[in-house]
Amino acid sequence: MTEFCIKIYRFFRNHRAVFWVSMIALYAFFGYFASKIYLEEDINKLMPSSKNEDGTTKLAFANLRIKDKTFLLFEGKNGASVEHITEICDAFIDSLESRNAAMDSTQQVIGNIFYRLPDDLMLDVIDYMSAHLPAYIDTSVYTRLDAMLTYPHMKLQMKANHDDLLSPVGSMFPELIQMDPVGLRGLLMEQMKPFTEGAAGSYKTLNGHFFVQDSTVCVVFITPMYSATNTGQGSTLFRILNDQIEQFSASAPDVKISYHGTPASGFYNSWRIKSDLKGTIIGSLVLVLIFISICFRNYNTIPLLLLPVVFGTLFGLAAMYFIKGHFSLLALGIGAIVLGVALSYVLHIITHYKYISDPEQVLRDQVKPVCLGCLTTIGSFMGLIFIRTELLQDFGLFAAFAIVGTTFFSLVFLPQFLNPRKNKLNHRAFAIIDRINAYPFDRKKPLLFTILATAVVCIGFYIAGGTQFDADMHNLGYKAESTSYSENLLRSKTHTGDKQKYFASSGATMEEAIENFEIMAAKLDSLQNIGLVKSYTHTNQIFVPLHVQQERIDAWKNFWTGERLQLVHDLINKTAPEAGLIPNAFSPFFEFATADYEPDALYEASIIPEGYQST
Template sequence: MVSLFMLVIIIIGSAFFASQLKLSEDITKILPDTEKINNMNFVYSNSKFLDKVVFNISFADTTINNPEQLADFADKFIDSLNSKFVPGLIQSIDLAPGQEEMLSVYDAVYNNLPVFLSEEDYKIIDTIITADNIQKSIASDYSTLMSPVSFITKKLIAKDPLYFTPIALKKFSAFNIGNNFQVFGRYFISDNHRNLIILITPVSTNKTASNNILFDGIDDIIANLTLVDFKDIRVDYFGNAVVALGNANQIKKDIIITITIAMLVLILVITLFFRSKRTFLIVFLPVVFGALVSLAMLFILKKEVSAISLAIGSVLLGISVDYALHIYSHFRQHQSKKLIFKNLSTPIILSSLTTASAFLSLYFINSEALNDLGLFAAISILSAAIFSLIVLPHLLGSKKEVASEHKPNWIDKLANYNFSGNGYLKSGIIITTIILYFAAQHVGFDADMMKNNYMSDELKQVEKRLNAVTNLSKKTIYIVSPGKNIDDALENNTLTSTIINKLTNEQIIQTAAVVNNIFPSQSQQEEAIIRWNKYWENKRETVIKDVAKAAVSTGFSNKAFNNFNTWLVRDFSTITPANAGIIQQLFLDKFIIETDTMSAIINVVKVGSNEEDINKVYDAFAEEDAMWIIDKRLITSEFVTILKDNFNKLIIISLSFVFIILLIAYGRIELTIITMIPMIFSWIWTVGIMGLLGIEFNIFNVIILTFIFGLGIDYSIFIMRGLLMEYKYGIHDISSYKVSVILSGITTLLGIGVLIFAAHPALRSIATMSIIGILSVVFITLTLLPAIFSWLVTYKNGLRNRPVTLLDYIFSLWALFVFITGSLFLSAISIILYIVPIPKAAKKTFIHKLFRYLTWFMIYMNFLSGKKIINPNNEDYRNPAIIIANHQSHIDLMLM
């Protein structure tokens, strides 16, 4: 009763603490804690415009062009967004600047024009200020003013009759939607009046739960608006948040469908095998208990864990079912709870320790999510094992009930088959392993995580339509220049802008929004002002006179352009982002990051899908420490590279943990080694088959390898237990261990292998690896392990006097090597002596002595074996004698 009370307390307490655990949906937690990834997190956490969602409002009939209707729809759409989702789920909605804002930008540029002009711009000014072109410009101004134009236009002409300001203003167009768009009211509309673009920034790209609510709500708004009043309108939207949500939803959908299928099949298989309806529920109790305890421990230790680690870990928890299956299958066979503890307590504890240690080896990978995964899986497995041994036996049926249910089936028949006695199977495994070992050398790491992204056909069409009208959905790379403060960042961005402009001129970069092109650093501004003053030093008076002359000849008064004259002779000074006014508000604010510890400038470049061009952009900035390349694809590629570098370390650590645990448990290195052989062989098979099928490692299937590693050890431990029981006590019960291994393999294969039917490529990758690995590990364990164990303890005439030890084996191999080498050496010496001109008797004596020394060395080199010479007659073999040897020993002939 006390035990039951304690169990209830543990379950209730675990459930309570587990419910308090916070889940982080930040996908970046799976990435390692490196400088580049920390830089990316800094930019994504502080940027005001990254990961925007682009809305393309257009007509379903592409021949219609009605900007008023598009704008009317956009008005109602934005009103709905503002009322429902701002500020809770939408951070900002970006529209086109209004007329007043554009005039303010014009004034800001006009009043500080020198700082916005590059050296190349003066070549344009050279053509503008020729006497003929001044005359043409003033005449054009006069014609414009004579037509019905606004007061604002008249004001602009008076200030800048030669249109110097538009030279600088053109640079701001790179920060707009695109060259083929114009401002229509407060919106950006394409030149053909068929597409209207709106940008929104979700509060968080990585929080799929909140984004699911957001985009479901947006879909409802669009559906309601297009139901009656705007039937011809089509709204597409695309962005990282949309793709991330699509991935998350597809994974959920796939998992729900596949788990449903798997559960139904597992219920059928387990129920039919054990012939008990309640068995299925009881079998999964250790899994539930292990998960609860693990979540509770995670709360106590960490308070918050990565959601993705729990998602992957929940898939791997299937290994915990094995312990219940082993217990049930043994009870089914023997109907004795005492035998369960006697036969299974050691292998279950040993299995849980080795598997947990394999998962804990993930702690040696520099990734918070993988660390969480390792801890979650390890605690779950240990808890499930303890529950299986202590609680589960009390839930088993009566002997009579189980005995009536126990009827042999095809699994029993398969378990009774002597795989290890089939020479063809054993030879096939050895040959296949050798072949697959070389095939495994060709398996690479797929650094492009984007291949494991899922995009529905509908979303692909949306991206295609958006690419047709704008470059907003094209491949975007952010080049960031950090600094101690804004001016330091702008100074660092000088070189960045030079490289970007060079790549743009080479057409590697399609378009680029470079901050220094519209707002230079302080030193650049100072140089620009000096350049301006030097340029106008000998030209200013001439231009003023030419403008006045052209004005009078065209019909203006001689004072019409006094403002221009005053502006041309004024002194200009540098500006900072803080006093840049409207330029800061509309442009710089989105591309500048300011924190207490660091500032940064963000430049946005667009490239095509050409792999070569993308890599050229990466390479151009790779060696520059003062520049950060912020691109999720590059970051994930680096993670996979790090994972690849740590992969061998992960294997060595896992093997070391398992080796030490098995060595302590068995006390014999021979048993430890042969227990690990099936796992190593199955690993080679899995990776080798990957090589033959052209499958590469990625971030997902590497984790599954750890799972297969654990399964291989588990199965070997249980089969080894059956073999040892038979060898020690003569209990022929190996078939019951085989049954539980086969049943475990079937249930695991069904549980995870069913993911092969998933639509998401990452889940299919997991399933493919699982199917290959599970089939390999079951087949090799059932075939190879009993065969090797049998070789250790038996020979053709029965049991050995003592089992083969590792030292015996090493010295046997060493003796064979010495014998073959010595034989070849003596043969070579004999051939050489044949042509040497010395007496034949001397040759024979020399050969005999060499042969004697070789045989003496072969006998005495095994210093671990004791040697006792029995010679009662003190025979020294100087006199001729007949010696008879019946070759009962391998060394009798060598002794003679």
């Protein structure tokens, strides 16, 4: 290898045109393809890849849209009324939707804004439940319902029916009471309690908007067009939000607007990482170059140091382009530490040249150690490709190729720039370094004893528990002050201080996913029983598998026999007049009890608002 590099050196020295053409051509070639690579900012690359062929593990991090929600909060200050808060909310959302609509269709960043219930939602829900209610009644209800078909209960229920008809909801939708003289709605509310408490128990609707229980904060749910883990696309959305918040803060100071969510955290994390890396790299590079300029006293040393590293970076990016076509920007940021490693190989050659001023002798002395160092470093980085985390795999590949490119340039092209006639050396600066290197540390027993004692103390401190590792991934990233305020505000207002985790069931079809959720719900129930899970949203209360719906419909038909219907008829005739009600007013119940029902997929009924389906 040494002789081969020397032959190349002699060839280029005698054929300068070939040297310049080949170097510039390689620079242009790798630079062109490096510029073609797509840099993505998906923090999902940090997560382990799925072992399953169906990709179910990735579903929770990549395809589950609930994690993509951004919570936009409108907090009333100084006693701001609900009407004023909703007015500001409507104006803010109208402006946000206008700005999003004004963008090119390929550049739009907002998929859906869910901030109020449709005006006709209640009517649609009543119509749907009237046509499919038996499919949503658990079979365990019928034992209690049978016990309710008595005169004492019906007497009390008729009085409750009378009061309900006079209530605002009853006056608007009297058919709800007329279809249910027995009080089945009470049993249903109890059955749905696990769902309502988990999904909406912390919110209420005022003027059609979503408010926390104390009516001081209005909540809006924004679903972006992109995944929450793609922080690159998210930057536009949060720049727009920040701009509008600043404008509305000036015009409506009594309503504080804030936001949080996984997309916001990802955006600020990415911004902080890029900002910190930029400052760190520039600062460290300036310090290194200043130190090298003082030691070497040659200003042309700086480009000699940078040329191989730049070549190695372009070579690494071009290699990633040919292998994958895209590259994680976060991996590139982490890969910036490779520049320090690559720079060390260049320094090996330049520093040795400064002492002997003979490029050919430099190659004889440095080819083997540099190549061996390169191989061991490449081996270390290539070990990352066996980790099932795409970001670290990208980093390992890029780092390995960058080291290869830097080493290749240092041994093939760099010697041609070494001119013995212009070689200068700051002997005073290097004398200090030489003196330190020549110091016999191994012969100083007090120093060795001090180092050993310090190591023992540190190990003992670690074993005794003095050092602890933070296993909470929520503390992994940067938390912006504004998003932390918003998150803590909503948590305090909705008494959800516990950490929330997302569980997802998947399937080839929506129906299969719903069936799989039944299995997962049973496991969550067992975890809740042993105290590992405090509560969870019982989605299976509204998304019921079709075969379960058929079982419930059959149970409904079997329950309402002719004898029971006659019993209810007689009880209504006795108790309704006592409560000041007309018995015939409850005739819709008998049509409801004897109607034919078929299983129906709620997710295909176009009733659930689009913004709620992934909330």
